[in-house]
Amino acid sequence: MVSGIRWLVGVIMLVAAASPAWADKRVALIVANAAYRNAPLANPLADAGLVAASLRKIGFDTSVVENADLAAFDRALGDFAERARSADIALFYFAGHGFAVSDGLRPVSVLMSTSADVTSASERVLRSGGIPLDDVVQSLSGRARATLIFVDACRNDPRVTRAAGGTGRGFARIETPDNASLFIGLSTRLGETASDGEDGAGSPFARAFAAGITVTGQRIDDVFRGLRDKVRTETSGRQVPDVVQDDLPQGAMVLVREEPSAVAVTQAPQPVANTGTPAGAVTGPVPATIAPDGSKLALSITPPPPPAGAGTITACDRLAGSATDLDKVAPGIEFRAIEPDKARPACEQATAADPQSRRLMFNYGRALDAAEDYAQALVWYRKAADAGSAAGMANIGRLYEDGTGVKKDIGEAVGWYRKSAVAGNSVGMNDLGAMYESGIGVRKDVREAMGWYRKAADAGNAIAMRNIGLLYRDGKGVKRDYGEAMTWYLKSVAAGDATAMTEIGWAHERGLGVPQDARKANDWYRKGALAGDGLGMNNLASSYAHGTGVERDTQQAVEWEIKALQAGNDFAFGQMADKKAAAWPVEFRRAMQAELKARELIDGPVTGRFDAATVDAIHRLANR
Structure with missing residues (x-):
């Protein structure tokens, strides 16, 4: 195994639901490759058996291809693409070696056939022995009404690692079709290895996955939470499954409904006019951001429609509403300005009077959050998120990132930020960009970070504007340009960001694109400090x-x-x-x-x- 990383990748092209009656047409293909030259694997065939049994149990017409060479792999994929044409749900599962190799321009994730010499140190040899995951996605997308792709690969194998000179090959970003909803999970966190399990018994992840997909009433993101806990416990914390992309508006895919009903496969919700949306906020699909190298950085973004009757302003809105909530009906209040003693009872009363309002659920979560009742804040944020609140999704991510009210879990944080971002919330976009910039919970990718910052800035997010300025100041992912940095700081200040005032002060203190001037620096530090920025206060001190x-x-x-x-x-x-x-x-x-x-x-x-x-x-x- 080259990378020492084991993947599970799920791509869901539409949000789907299904019933125990299996009235819909479900097709599945499992490719299980174990007989690799010089580096055979013990468990892919066992994993395939476990997964196939579970898929058949929940109504999938399942085919299994074992130890496929390149020609057989390609033929099986082509045949499956044709079978998927008339299906409601098509599911592809791969078990075997798979890792990222360079195509000469960028890293590409490749699923290896048994024709491959997986111990080779040559990128060309590795690339010629498998099928790029991008090709799998492209060949299957749009064939069925809902398409799921799972890749369970990269078990730790010292023979493969030695061939790569002891280095790992990380997971590569997938080139996906526009206007597709995506759910991408890994069977372990990036850069970490996964257990292959006892020979012939199946891997810890495959066993948890096979069991999880048959549970009645569970959404796909809940399945991942459950299997993450199982795998983490079984491996004593050495392996922690991780979600690296979740573009489903609400994670709303349930394979096994509690009550029999016809299959409901729906298009992503269309944007609905919202009189409470701030100027510049995303209210419809947003074109993919273009990086300096011309590549697309992200998919289109469609926020969920606001619920009916969302226009009534309550005391809860005035005392705990957020300016960045797409559902807002009042201007909003900064989090630090919330007075919990007033906001908490007001929101408790408002949610009791209108228990279906996701906006009020979110506001109540903020009031509880400000009161440092983090456990209950999480409860209400989750209620809001389940009802489609993109702002609630972002705040759940923050609680997971900080470990407040819940055990710290960076993978969960990234997943919730991504949900929020795709649903159109500028806070989620900015926070997801920050994760990519820092490389926390995801592979570090400053260009991807810039893409999300720009989307957030386009939606009016002042912090994102400042973050773009900082990237230009430091020359991260872009050519260093102090003038461009200052332009973005000033945009951020105009949008109300106090920290950008401090950054302007720092530019004057250091002479970064402007004449060095300590007095002007202090003028800006004072502005930032008086507007509540702690760094401005420190610099003025x-x-x-x-x-x-x-x-x-x-x-x-x-x-x-x-x-x-x-x-x-x-x-x-x-x-x-x-x-x-x-x-x-x-x-x-x-x-x-x-x-x-x-x-x-x-x-x-x-x-x-x-x-x-x-x-x-x-x-x-x-x-x-």
Whole structure:
């Protein structure tokens, strides 16, 4: 195995539902390859047997092709594409070796036939031995009313890893048709290996997958949560299945309905006019973003329609509504400005009066979130998301990313951000872009990040505008351009972002595309600080402490640094609590200790040395 990465990829071209009566036409093809030269696999045939049995149980006319060479693999795929033409649901499953190789321009995910020499270190040899996953998607998409593709591959094999010089080949982005809903999951996180299981018994993932798809009433995303827990437990945490793409508007695919009913395969919801949508928000399909290299970065985006009767403004809307919620009927309030004591009862009353309103469900979640009742906030965000709230999806992602109210799970966070983004929420777009920029939970891809930031910016998201500016400032994924960075900062400021004011100040302090000017820098730091930006507060404090661009004023420095700490600014906290305070003047450090003593956070002498007691006091001041 070249990469040491095991994949499960699911591509769902339409949202589908089905009944235990199997009145619809369901077809499936399983290709299981184990007999590879020099690197045979023990479990693909067993995995195929498990999956085939489950598929037949839930009504799929299932064919299995074992140990297919390249010609047999290609023939089986072509035949299946024809069978899929008149089907309601077509499902393709591959078990065997599969990894990313270069086609000369970009990495391509290739499913390997038994003709392949999978131990070869040559990209050309590897590429010639299999079928690109892109080709599988293209050949099957649009044939059936709903198409599912699953790839269970890349078991850890030292023979293959040695052939690659000990390096791994990561999962490659799939080129997908426009206007397709996608669900992509991995049987383990990127860069990690997966267990092949005991010989002949099936892999932990295949067993969990085969069991999960037969459960009555479960949506496809719920199936993945369940199998993730099973696999994580069985492998003692060494393998954690992960969802890397979920473009289904609500994850709403249920293979086994609780009550028999005719198959319902529906088109993605069409956008409906929403008088509460902010200017610039996405209200219909958005063309794919084009990267600097000309490639498409993302699929079209279609937000769910707002529910009927969404226009009544309540106290809950005024006290806890969000400006970025596509369902909003009031201007919205910043999260930090929510007063939980007022918002919580107002939203409890509003949801009781209108229990079907996803907008009010989301608002109630925000009120609970602001009250730090994270577990109940998650409950209400999930209710809102289940009803189609893209804003609720984004906030669920944040709770999973932060581990508040739920166990931290970056894979879940990425999945929810992607759902929100595809449903048209600019916060989800921006947060998904941030994951791609940092490489957390997904393969790092700055161009993909830029694509999502631009979509969010087009929808009016001020933070995304600032993030685009930062990419230009740092030359990440684009040519460094301080002038373009400043353009985006100013757009962000115009859209209401306080941190962009601080970034403009930093540009003036450092002379990044503008004349170096400490006074102008402080003017912008002050604007950012007064607008609530913690970094602006910290930078203004530093200027006062050192007398940079302003007259030195130690007391002002202390006041602004305390505000920065209380605003939760990580940089300020690092400066004060991580032994970096020594870089600040001793007069400032003494004054800070004196203030901490006046607040009864320390009781020792004022020395200017930040000892353990001082650092502990700073932790408490910053609520850390």
